[in-house]
Amino acid sequence: MFLTGFAALAVMPLLPVAARDLDGVGLYPLVAGAFVAASLLGGVLGGAWADRGGARRPLTAGVVLTVATLLVSATSTTIWQLVLGRFTDGIAAGLVAVSVNAAIGQSYPDHLRARALSLMSACWIVPSLAGPPLAGFVAASWSWRVVFFGVAGFTLIPAAAAVLLLRPAQPAASQGPQGPGSPEASVRRPALPATVAVSGAAALTQYGVSAWNAWHAACASVGVVLLAAFAPRLLPRHTWRAGGGLPATVLLRALTSGAFFTLEAFVPLMLSTARQVPGVVTGFAFTGAALAWAGASWVQGRLQNRVPRHRLVAIGAAIMAAAVAVAALCTMPAVPPAAAVSSMAMAAVGMGLATPSLTLLSLAHTPADRQGYASGAMQTSQSLGQTLVLAVTSALFTAVSAASTSRLPAFAGAYALLILPIAAAACLAGRTRVADAGQHDASGLPVATAEGQLR
Structure with a gap:
């Protein structure tokens, strides 16, 4: 690594x-x-x-x-x-x-x-x-x-x-029924044609939002249509509805990753173009973000069994929301550009808490012989989140830039848009909670086990 x-x-x-x-x-x-x-x-x-x-x-x-x-x-x-x-x-x-x-x-x-x-x-x-x-x-x-x-x-x-x-190691065999109604039967095996279609559509979408003309708009439109048609086949059922357990965990990976990496793309661009900051300062932003992510990840590793994982996800999303707000403030000329550098580090703290927690939650929600599937779904969701959030934000940025003589309003609009996926992640974090078998909720109804939440 x-x-x-x-x-x-x-x-x-x-x-x-x-x-x-x-x-x-x-x-x-x-x-x-x-x-x-x-x-x-x-x-x-x-x-x-x-x-x-x-x-x-x-x-x-x-x-x-x-x-x-x-x-x-x-x-x-x-x-x-x-x-x-x-x-x-x-x-x-x-x-x-x-x-x-x-x-x-x-x-x-x-x-x-x-x-x-x-x-x-x-x-x-x-x-x-x-x-x-x-x-x-x-x-x-x-x-x-x-x-x-x-x-x-x-x-x-x-x-x-x-x-x-x-050394070779075989995954542990899953215990329990294997019939049509079993949790394993509800796991959707990704088909290779669908995977290839989504991969190509992601590249086409990113190419399409790189300019503002009819050809690029057509490429972006085709890419989005293909993503909408084939991406659900690569993810657990009910992912887009934030179904409890693994589906919600996969969705939150897309929302948090998409927001962070889009912020990481736009803050350096704003520093180098709109705020005229030297390149060395932009380099410090990346270094600070990497250190902050590692530090926050170290902290979450020491909070094992002290703070529920879904709460760490919510806390991480809240910190990311504050970071986006700081970046938006930096579109005002009176605010020092160094604040934008700090926004990347703040967002990285949120990701350092949320990302490992989501990975652990995905493993907890998955039978032993399906953890490769869960890891693949998380990776797919992360890539889709980066593609879609960056594409939508780039389209808004390009449109506002074309209508304004200054790029600062375009950056402000882009940061405002990033609040939406982060707020959704904070609100939906509770759906990723791991429930022990036999646990009951406040109404007395049995709570789904980790395996059952694969449905």
Whole structure:
């Protein structure tokens, strides 16, 4: 996870440079969006694979594929080869992320899972401090291609470890009935055609909102229609209705991730364009956010059995709402730009509390031999949330920018829109609560067990 984080934070800042070098700046939104879109596909494939034979094989495939895709990107001679490299890298990232979560669910006891997830977050601290400046120095001294080659060399270490050291482990068999009315029967197995359709639609949507004209509007419309038609097939039933248990947990992952990563995209853009802040300040925003996320994740790992997980999700969402409000205030010229930097760190604190808690809740709501499916659904939901929230916010931002001489009102509108998914997450957090078997609610009716909430 450490080297995966280093690879991600070293490569991302260099993508605009690579696109310009390959005469493909116009296709940069597709270069950036291909990774997120492909992680949908990788997450679904990895989840099903982990359920069939344990997390080792999809994890091994993910880290080995990461090395290969970095080499594809490093040797790019056209922008389309770079797009291909980023797309396959997204598949690899989806495999790795889902496999790590499934492995924690299959291998760790309940009281250690929170600390294991906090350790995964801590692995991003050093990469956030060293990755971007080191990659920038290497690119300036030699070439962006050297960075890709170097990261591929570093990633050989976890690839070799996965191949040579990890022991095979089978997921525990689920206990209970297997008939048509059983919880297992209600789990919807994602179909590969639907997964491919959603992955392509996500990339098409992100490309469509990159400009304001008839062609891009048509692409975005087709992408949204395809997402509406096929995305529900990849998620638990009643996800869009926030059904109690796993469906609500999956939905909240989409809402919180979509809001945070959209904020993370717009705050640096506002600092560099509307507020004319030096690039080093923007870099501090990313570093502060990574440190804040890791710190909050460490805190949630120490709150095991002290604070209910669904309450940590609600607290995290409330902190994110405050962060968005601070970012909105920074659209006023009288407010110092440094406040916008702090808004990213505040939002990261909220995510550090909410994201591991949602992952643990998803595992608690899932039978042992379906935790790969749950991890894949969470990864799919995260990617969909990022795609849809960013697309809607970008469309509003583009429209307001076209009608105004200043970009600050467009940023204010974008931040105001982000309040909606965050408020929804805070209000729906109670639906993710884990209920023990035999527990009764205030009316005396039995509360659904964790397995039953898969319905």
